[in-house]
Amino acid sequence: xxxxxxxxxxxxGIFVLALIASNVLIGFMLINAIFSxxxxxxxxxxxxxxxxxxxxxxxxxxxxxxxxxxxxxxKEDTIPAAADQFLFRVGxxxxxxxxxxxxxVLPFGDGVVAREMNIAxxxxxxxxxxxxxxxxxxxxxxxxxxxxxxxxxEAAQMVSYEIPMAMCVLVPVIVAGSMNLGDIxxxxxxxxxxxxxxxxxxxxxxxxxxTCAMASCKRAPFDLAEAESELVAGFHTEYSGFxxxxxxxxxxxxxxxxxxxxxxMFLGGWSTGLPWELxxxxxxxxxxxxxxxxxxxxxxxxxxxxxxVFVMMWVRWTLPRLRIDQVMMLCLKYLIPISCxxxxxxxxxxxxxxxxxxxxxxxxxxxxxxAGAGFFVYRVVTWVSLKPGSAMPGMWRMTTLPGxxxxxxx
Amino acid sequence: MELHAFMFWLIALLTGLCALATVITQNIVRSATWLLFxxxxxxxIFFLLGADFVGAIQLLIYxxxxxxxxxxxxxxxxxGPFINMKTSGAEWAISxxxxxxxxxxxLFGTWGRFSASTSTPEDPKDSHHAVTIGxxxxxxxxxxxxxxxxxxxxxxxxxxxVSVHLLVVLIGAAYLARAKRRGEEPK
Numbered sequence: 001x002x003x004x005x006x007x008x009x010x011x012x013g014i015f016v017l018a019l020i021a022s023n024v025l026i027g028f029m030l031i032n033a034i035f036s037x038x039x040x041x042x043x044x045x046x047x048x049x050x051x052x053x054x055x056x057x058x059x060x061x062x063x064x065x066x067x068x069x070x071x072x073x074x075k076e077d078t079i080p081a082a083a084d085q086f087l088f089r090v091g092x093x094x095x096x097x098x099x100x101x102x103x104x105v106l107p108f109g110d111g112v113v114a115r116e117m118n119i120a121x122x123x124x125x126x127x128x129x130x131x132x133x134x135x136x137x138x139x140x141x142x143x144x145x146x147x148x149x150x151x152x153x154e155a156a157q158m159v160s161y162e163i164p165m166a167m168c169v170l171v172p173v174i175v176a177g178s179m180n181l182g183d184i185x186x187x188x189x190x191x192x193x194x195x196x197x198x199x200x201x202x203x204x205x206x207x208x209x210x211t212c213a214m215a216s217c218k219r220a221p222f223d224l225a226e227a228e229s230e231l232v233a234g235f236h237t238e239y240s241g242f243x244x245x246x247x248x249x250x251x252x253x254x255x256x257x258x259x260x261x262x263x264x265m266f267l268g269g270w271s272t273g274l275p276w277e278l279x280x281x282x283x284x285x286x287x288x289x290x291x292x293x294x295x296x297x298x299x300x301x302x303x304x305x306x307x308x309v310f311v312m313m314w315v316r317w318t319l320p321r322l323r324i325d326q327v328m329m330l331c332l333k334y335l336i337p338i339s340c341x342x343x344x345x346x347x348x349x350x351x352x353x354x355x356x357x358x359x360x361x362x363x364x365x366x367x368x369x370x371a372g373a374g375f376f377v378y379r380v381v382t383w384v385s386l387k388p389g390s391a392m393p394g395m396w397r398m399t400t401l402p403g404x405x406x407x408x409x410x
Numbered sequence: 411m412e413l414h415a416f417m418f419w420l421i422a423l424l425t426g427l428c429a430l431a432t433v434i435t436q437n438i439v440r441s442a443t444w445l446l447f448x449x450x451x452x453x454x455i456f457f458l459l460g461a462d463f464v465g466a467i468q469l470l471i472y473x474x475x476x477x478x479x480x481x482x483x484x485x486x487x488x489x490g491p492f493i494n495m496k497t498s499g500a501e502w503a504i505s506x507x508x509x510x511x512x513x514x515x516x517l518f519g520t521w522g523r524f525s526a527s528t529s530t531p532e533d534p535k536d537s538h539h540a541v542t543i544g545x546x547x548x549x550x551x552x553x554x555x556x557x558x559x560x561x562x563x564x565x566x567x568x569x570x571x572v573s574v575h576l577l578v579v580l581i582g583a584a585y586l587a588r589a590k591r592r593g594e595e596p597k
Contacts, residue, residue, distance in 0.1 A: 132477065
C-alpha cells in the first residue's frame with residue numbers, strides 16, 4: 001500500500017495516512033454499531049418469540065437503526081441542573097476513545113491493520129481499560145444517584161474482571177510465543193491448528209476469556225451497571241441524544257473488539273480454516289490476487305467477530321441477570337483461580353509433555369469439538385417444531401382471518 | 411520543524427497544560443480527570459519515542475490507579491454532591507517552592523546528560539524492547555559479552571522482591587478491608 005503512496009511520502013504525509021486509517025476505523029465502528037443494534041433487536045425479538053423491527057427499509061427492518069440514529073441526532077441534548085457540566089460532557093468521549101484506540105492495533109487481515117505493534121494484545125487490554133474510566137465519569141458527573149450506583153458497580157466489576165481476562169489472554173500468548181496479534185493469527189492456519197484446539201488449557205481458556213469479555217462489556221448477565229429494573233438505566237440514565245449515541249457506539253465497538261481478540265487469539269483470526277494463507281495463494285495473480293485474498297480475509301474475520309457478538313446477544317437474552325455480589329463472587333472465587341490454573345497448566349504442558357502426546361490430545365479435542373458442532377447443526381436442521389394442540393382452540397386460527405399475511409413472511 | 415520534534419512539543423505542551431489544570435482545579439474528581447489526561451499524555455510521549463511497552467504499562471497502571479483514586483475520592487470525601495477543596499495562600503506558597511525545587515533537581519540531573527539524538531525511533535513492528543525487558547526481568551543477562559568472568563546485569567532479584575512486596579501489600583489491604591463479623595470483637 002505504501003508503494004503507490006510513495007510520491008506523497010514526505011515527513012508530513014504520514015498525517016494523511018493516519019487520517020485515512022482513523023477515518024476508516026471510525027467508519028467501521030459506526031457501521032458495526034448500526035449493524036449490531038439491528039442484530040440485537042432482531043435476536044431479542046426472535047428469542048422472545050416476536051419479530052423485532054420489520055418495517056423500516058423493506059425486508060427485515062434492516063434500516064431501523066439508521067432511523068433510530070436520525071432520531072437521536074435531532075433529539076434534545078439535555079444536561080441535568082445537578083450535573084457536573086465538564087465531566088458530563090467529556091465522559092462519553094473518553095469511553096469512545098478507549099474503545100477506538102483498541103481498533104488501531106486490531107488486524108482485520110494479514111497486514112490489514114492501522115499499526116502493527118509488537119505488544120499489540122497488551123496495548124489493547126491497556127486502552128480498553130480506559131473505557132471504564134469514561135463510564136465512571138459519566139456515572140459520577142450525571143449528579144444522579146442511579147447513575148452513581150451504576151458507575152461504582154461498573155468500577156468494581158471492571159477492576160475485578162480485568163485480572164482473569166488478562167490471564168486468559170496470556171494462555172495463547174504462551175503457546176504462540178508472541179504478543180503480536182498478526183504473528184499469533186498467522187501461526188494458526190488450518191482449522192486443527194487453531195489455538196482453541198491446541199490443548200485442554202487453551203480450550204478452557206477460550207470459554208473463561210469469553211465469560212470475562214462479556215462481563216467487561218457490561219453485557220447481561222453481568223449488566224449490573226445498567227440494570228433497568230433497579231437503576232432506571234444505570235450510568236446513562238441522564239443521557240439523551242448524541243451523547244447517548246456515543247456511549248453506545250463505544251459499547252458495541254468494544255464488544256466487537258473483545259470478540260476480535262477472541263478470534264485472533266483462539267479462533268485462527270482471519271484464517272478460513274484451510275491450511276494456506278489466501279494472500280499467498282492468490283499472490284500469483286499480482287495486485288488483484290492480493291486484493292482478493294485480503295478481501296476474503298477481512299470478510300472471514302468480520303463474520304467470525306460478528307458470530308461471537310451474536311453469541312453474546314444470545315446469552316444476554318437467554319440468561320437472567322446476576323446479583324452484584326454473585327457477579328463479584330464469580331470473578332474472585334472462580335474465574336481468577338481458574339485462570340491461574342490455566343496459565344500454570346499451559347506452561348507445564350508445553351514444557352514437559354512430549355510433542356507426540358500434545359498433538360494427539362490436540363487432534364482429539366478438535367475431533368470431539370467438530371463432532372459436537374456437527375451434532376448440534378444436525379439437531380437444529382432436523383428439529384421438528386411443535387404442532388398447535390387442542391388445548392387452546394381458536395388460538396391458532398388467526399391465520400384464517402382475511403388480510404392476515406402470516407408471521408413467517410416477515 | 412521536523413515531525414517528531416513538532417509532535418513532541420505538541421504532546422508535551424498539552425500534557426503540561428493538563429498538569430497545571432490538575433493542580434488548579436478545586437473539584438476532586440475533575441482534578442483526577444485532568445490527572446488522567448496528564449498521564450495519558452505522558453504515555454503518548456512514550457509511544458512517540460518508540461517505547462511501546464512502557465507506554466502501554468503507563469496507560470494500564472495509571473488509568474487503573476486514577477480510576478481507584480476517583481472511586482475513593484467519591485466514596486470517602488464527598489459530603490455534598492460535588493466537593494470542592496479550598497487551598498490557602500500558605501499551601502500555594504509551599505507547594506510552589508516544593509515544585510520549583512523538584513524541577514531544579516530534575517533539570518540538574520538531566521541537563522547535558524543526554525545529547526539531542528537525531529535518529530528516529532525504530533518501527534514498533536520491529537521493536538524488541540518488550541522482549542528485552544521481559545528477558546532481563548526473568549534473569550537472562552543483558553549487555554555485551556566481553557569476558558567469561560564478567561558479571562552482566564539482570565534484574566531477577568529486584569523483580570522478585572518487588573513482586574513479593576506487592577503481594578504483601580495486597581494481603582494487607584485485603585486484611586484491612588475485610589468485613590468484621592459479629593462476635594469477632596478484638597479482646
